[in-house]
Amino acid sequence: MDELLAERVNRLLTGPTGLGTSAARIPNALAAEPTTTVPPLPEAVPSAAEAVPPAQDVVPPASRLPSPRRKGGHFSPGYAEREWGDGSFPPLYCPLTARVDDDLACEVNDRLVAWAEEVGIYADQLDKFRDTGFGRLAVLAHPETDDVDPLLFAAKMNAAWWASDDYYADESDLGATPTKLPPRLALVMSAMDPPPGAGKYTDRLEEALRADPVLVAIRSAAQHLRRLAGPSQVMRICGITFQMYVSWTAYAAWRHLGELPPVWRYLAARQHDSFYTSMTLIDIVGGYQLDANLFSEPRVHRAVMQAGTASVIVNDLHSAEREAADDLPDCNVVLLIAEEEGCPLREAVETAVEMHNHFVRGFEASQKELAAVPSPELQRFLLGVQGWMAGGFEWHGSTGRYK
Numbered sequence: 245m246d247e248l249l250a251e252r253v254n255r256l257l258t259g260p261t262g263l264g265t266s267a268a269r270i271p272n273a274l275a276a277e278p279t280t281t282v283p284p285l286p287e288a289v290p291s292a293a294e295a296v297p298p299a300q301d302v303v304p305p306a307s308r309l310p311s312p313r314r315k316g317g318h319f320s321p322g323y324a325e326r327e328w329g330d331g332s333f334p335p336l337y338c339p340l341t342a343r344v345d346d347d348l349a350c351e352v353n354d355r356l357v358a359w360a361e362e363v364g365i366y367a368d369q370l371d372k373f374r375d376t377g378f379g380r381l382a383v384l385a386h387p388e389t390d391d392v393d394p395l396l397f398a399a400k401m402n403a404a405w406w407a408s409d410d411y412y413a414d415e416s417d418l419g420a421t422p423t424k425l426p427p428r429l430a431l432v433m434s435a436m437d438p439p440p441g442a443g444k445y446t447d448r449l450e451e452a453l454r455a456d457p458v459l460v461a462i463r464s465a466a467q468h469l470r471r472l473a474g475p476s477q478v479m480r481i482c483g484i485t486f487q488m489y490v491s492w493t494a495y496a497a498w499r500h501l502g503e504l505p506p507v508w509r510y511l512a513a514r515q516h517d518s519f520y521t522s523m524t525l526i527d528i529v530g531g532y533q534l535d536a537n538l539f540s541e542p543r544v545h546r547a548v549m550q551a552g553t554a555s556v557i558v559n560d561l562h563s564a565e566r567e568a569a570d571d572l573p574d575c576n577v578v579l580l581i582a583e584e585e586g587c588p589l590r591e592a593v594e595t596a597v598e599m600h601n602h603f604v605r606g607f608e609a610s611q612k613e614l615a616a617v618p619s620p621e622l623q624r625f626l627l628g629v630q631g632w633m634a635g636g637f638e639w640h641g642s643t644g645r646y647k
C-alpha cells in the first residue's frame with residue numbers, strides 16, 4: 245500500500261509520460277527517487293538545499309529563506325490527551341504544542357493591532373481585539389518560523405476572515421444580517437480577487453471596497469499574500485476562502501428561516517468552513533511551496549480536512565456559550581447535538597470531544613501513511629498541520645474571545 249502510494253504521488257509530481265506529454269510534465273527534482281523510506285524531517289537549521297523550492301515554484305527572494313534564528317517547530321512533540329476548559333470534561337486527544345514564544349506573539353500581535361487600526365476593523369473595540377490575540381494564534385499555529393513578516397501575514401489573513409465572519413455572518417451587534425450576507429460575501433471575493441476592469445462600474449466597485457473596513461482588511465491581507473506566495477498558492481487561498489463562504493450562506497439561510505440543521509448537515513457544511521482554510525497558509529508562512537497536485541492528492545486532502553474539522557470542533561467547544569447568547573444563535577455542534585439528542589449540554593460536549601478525537605486519530609493515521617511519500621515539502625506541510633492543531637488548541641484555551 246505504501247509503495248503504491250509513493251509511486252502514485254511520484255507520478256503526480258513527475259507528470260505524464262509518452263508521446264506529446266513532455267510539455268505537461270511537472271519537474272520536481274525532489275521526487276526523482278521513489279522510495280518507501282520516511283524522508284527526514286527538516287532539521288532545526290535547514291540546509292540550503294532544503295530551502296530551495298522545486299523548479300516549478302516561484303523562487304522566493306533571499307530574504308524569505310528560513311531564518312537561522314528559528315527556534316521550534318521542526319520536530320513532532322507527539323500527541324497526548326490534553327485537558328481543556330475547566331478540566332471537568334473528557335480530555336481532547338491532540339498534538340502537543342511545538343513552540344510557545346510570548347515575546348514573538350506580543351510583537352506579531354502589536355503589529356496586527358496597528359494594522360487593524362489602519363484598515364479600520366474592530367475600530368471601537370481594539371482592546372478586545374488585542375486580547376483576542378490573533379497574532380498569538382499565528383505564532384502558536386505556525387511554529388515553523390519566527391520571521392515576523394509571514395507570521396503577521398497569517399495573523400492578518402485570519403483576522404480578516406474572522407472579521408467577515410463577525411460583521412457579516414455571526415454578530416448581530418456588529419450588523420450581521422442573514423439576508424445581507426450573500427451579496428456582502430460576493431464583494432469580499434472581489435476584494436480578494438479583483439475582477440477585470442469594467443470602466444465606470446469598476447470605479448463604483450472601488451468606492452465600495454474602500455468604504456467597508458472588512459473589505460479594506462481582506463484586500464490588504466490578500467496583497468500581503470501576493471507578496472509571499474506563488475500564483476497557484478494565491479489561487480488556492482482564494483478558491484478555498486470562497487468555498488468556505490458557500491457554507492456560510494447555508495447557515496444564513498437556516499438563521500433566516502429560524503431552522504436548526506440536523507447535526508449531519510451542519511457537519512457537512514463545516515467541512516469547508518473550518519480551520520482547514522487557515523491551514524492552507526502553512527507552506528506560505530513557512531516560505532516554501534507544496535506542489536498543487538500534492539496538496540490536492542486525495543489522501544493529503546483528507547488528512548488536512550480531518551485536522552481542520554478537528555480544530556473547528558475545538559472552536560465549537562469553547563464558543564458554545566458565547567454563540568448561544570446571540571439574538572440569532574449560531575450553529576454550533578455542541579448546541580445542535582444537545583437539541584437533536586434532547587440531552588444535557590455536558591453529554592453533548594462529551595459526544596463532540598469523541599468526534600474531535602476520532603478526527604485527530606484519523607489525521608495521525610493519515611500522517612503515518614503519508615510518511616512514505618518522498619516529498620520533504622509534504623512531510624513539512626503535514627508537520628505544519630499537526631503544529632496548527634496544537635497551536636489552535638493552545639490559543640482557544642487562552643484567548644479572551646471565548647471568555
Ligand SMILES: CC(C)=CCC/C(C)=C(/C)COP(=O)(O)OP(=O)(O)O
Binds near residue numbers: 406409414519556559
Ligand atoms: C480563521 C477563519 C477561517 C475564520 C472564519 C471563521 C471560521 C471559519 C471559523 C473557523 C470559526 O468558526 P466560528 O464562526 O464558529 O468562530 P467563532 O466561534 O465565532 O470564533
